[in-house]
Amino acid sequence: MKKSKRVSQGRPAVRRGRAFRAGLFACALLVAGIATAAATYASRGAQPRPAATAAQDEAQRLADQLEGNKATEGLVQQKHGDGTVEVDLQGRFQNVTMAKRNDDGTVSAACVDTPEAAGDFLRGRAQTETVVGAGVKGKAASRQ
């Protein structure tokens, strides 16, 4: 049963996922092109955004891929004959790991699930970051 599932059902799921992400990305580009990034950010009720830079715009664009990730609108409950209720999450509620290079050359990574969290991480406002790579045990470590 699983074998046939893998063969017959895998592709549609992928296409759906890719279409979803492609749509998000296109939307992000559209938003970046038409509206100002600051206005976009402010519309989510976040902290006032500093003067936009190219890097920040790129960061915002990465963050925007998570727009709607935790929205429940449009998700449909399906009731099975035995009383089981199922919801296909349609690619939402994904947990996304993002990474960025810090000023000292180290790389930080964080798992996020909203554009706000992603934006804060990418722009360096997350409270605490831990480096991926060089084996970090402490938090917010400096080198000297």
Next chain:
Amino acid sequence: MKRNFISKLIIFAFAFAVAVAAARDARAAATIVIQNNDAAGVGFNDPTPAAPVGGNNGTTVGEQRRNAFQFAANLWGATIRSDVPITIAASWASLPCTSTTATLGSAGSQGIFRDFTGAPVAGTWYSAALANALAGRDLNPSQPEITAQFNSNLGNPGCLDGTHFYLGLDNRHGSDTDLVTVLLHEFAHGLGFQSFTNGSTGAQSSGFPSIYDRFLFDNTTGKLWPQMTNGERAASAVNDGHLVWNGAAVTGDGRGVLGSARVRVNSPAGIAGSYVANTADFGPPLSAGGTTAAVVQALDPSDANGAATTDGCTALTNPSAVSGKIAIIDRGTCTFVTKVKNAQNAGAVGVIIANSSSGVFGGLGGSDATINIPAVMVTFDNGNTIKGQLGAGVNATLLFDNSVPSGVDAQGRPQLYAPATFSSGSSVSHFDTVLFPNQLMEPNISGDLIHSVAVPADLTGSELRDVGWAFNPVGDANFFVRQHYLDFLNREPDSAGLGFWRDDVLGCGTDKACVDVKRVNVSAAFFLSIEFQQTGNLVYKMYKAGFGNLAGKPVAVQRAAFLADTRQIQSSPAQLIVGQGNWQAQLEANKQAFALAFVQRPAFQAAHAGQGAASYVDSLFANTGVTFSAAERQAAINAFGAGGAAGQAAALRSVAESNSVSTKTSNEAFVLMQYFGYLQRDPDSGPDADFTGYNFWLSKLNQFNGDYIAAEMVKAFITSTEYSDRFGSRL
């Protein structure tokens, strides 16, 4: 003849029972299938040739990606139970990135279910994989349980340039991103470490909470999430430091996992106490036992590297004073790595960095694989306190202190990540970043995680237990190895030893047959180790020589007495750790002390008081039942010397450590330790009313001349349900 037949039948029945018990393989508790959703030539099917790396023997980039995914899946599959295979629909794609930022990948549950047959809590969403496991059937066979997608461009120009996924399986990722660690994290979300409630609005999916939500407790309002309004939930999601996990497994296990770095000043009494410390990115992690030594000011020249003579920026000028001690060094001028390396070169066993008045009190950053001593930083004031008493002689311990857990509330409940700095949308599906040591399910995926999902390293498995997974940590390599230290050596592992044996098991990669063999060999290595042979096994032989077998039993000692005595010889007058310091001298001191105490016990004196050298030695050999050599007998008589307790002790050791006795008792001790160590009981207790099982295994081990692999003895015990039942759910 008939009696013989019945006897054989009993043995067969026992062997069958053992075989059945062993048949449920604790390391194949759940099958997690990686469904390759990539097209030909890309992603998992990328044909670009690749050199083997870190135990990943794939010959193409695509194969190495598949191996890393399956390796991570197997690590989870070894600890959770599901009779329904878990399918992870996985693919690689060009995910958004820039030259300095990147989306590494994503994962999550494909669907959620509630009110299925077998659901522990009604009206509650469960992730697909967990729902299937609880229901015992695939609730939607047409869908995978988890989806995952990762970035195929990472490291290429324009995509976090130069920082690649490390595809090795050994965690030696250097400056790259360890793919296995990221996968372990993301798969955990897919398995159920996730809320399906919108944290921004507080709205539950279709009006129902997820099982995860039922453990989210706000200790400001005193409410669980399902008891809250949408507004209250949204507020709770950013109630930094006050949203905690209210699950019994996590809270209970957290006491053994979480802690704090500390400098414990043992003397002088005037400043004795526990001082807050921050750890280093380099060098070994702090241990629970800690590193204890006198504290000495490190001194170096005032030169171009640093004007101060206490900054440790140049080779130390007082190495003889520092050698074997904990060096205290002032922060400033040069890197922490330089300071610690200079102290290490001078022979220091640890380093305390005293913060400068202006420096931020944080961790010690940097990287140097050659540093092998622990280092910490203390505050400016505490540094001055310690330095002010160096003249009086300061003795301190650098340690990881479980008694001061970090990131928990007053009831010991770990905090979840709910930072108030995020005005909306913050994730509650992670532990807080203030937990120490770093946890797999903190949002920041740390480089020091060790491919473990269970205690004592990590609380992720405990969280999965809380939400309903049948979880058993014995399938986790780190847990498995550490448990052997506790069961056989009666101590916490030293970090080097733990890492060595853990990596030996993990080094098998995705080869499950190899993992099976390695687990058996690693397990047996603890019985066969110098540390056990020269302590626990010596205790057994001393009982054998001193008293012979227990009345009516084929063994010389019961577990309670053995355990107490083994702990004594391993730790008194000082803890023995083979491989550390002058362990040979420590071992000899412990053996001498134990033997001397052993022969002065009333029971021993009742058996041997008044015996002369020859009769004493002859009675000891007689108790063992061995055919000894004349040389062995004479050596024991010589050791007896002038007699007395010292002579008795020396002769007893001479007999117990003789080749004849060691050879004769080897198999019986090996079998007995299977019961003492793995099953934590006597062979004729618990489910066994007599020594039938013990005799079966002794007969089999003898049949195979002590070859535990051919006899399948260790394998049978470590895969038995009785063994795994000690630690968690039956898998």
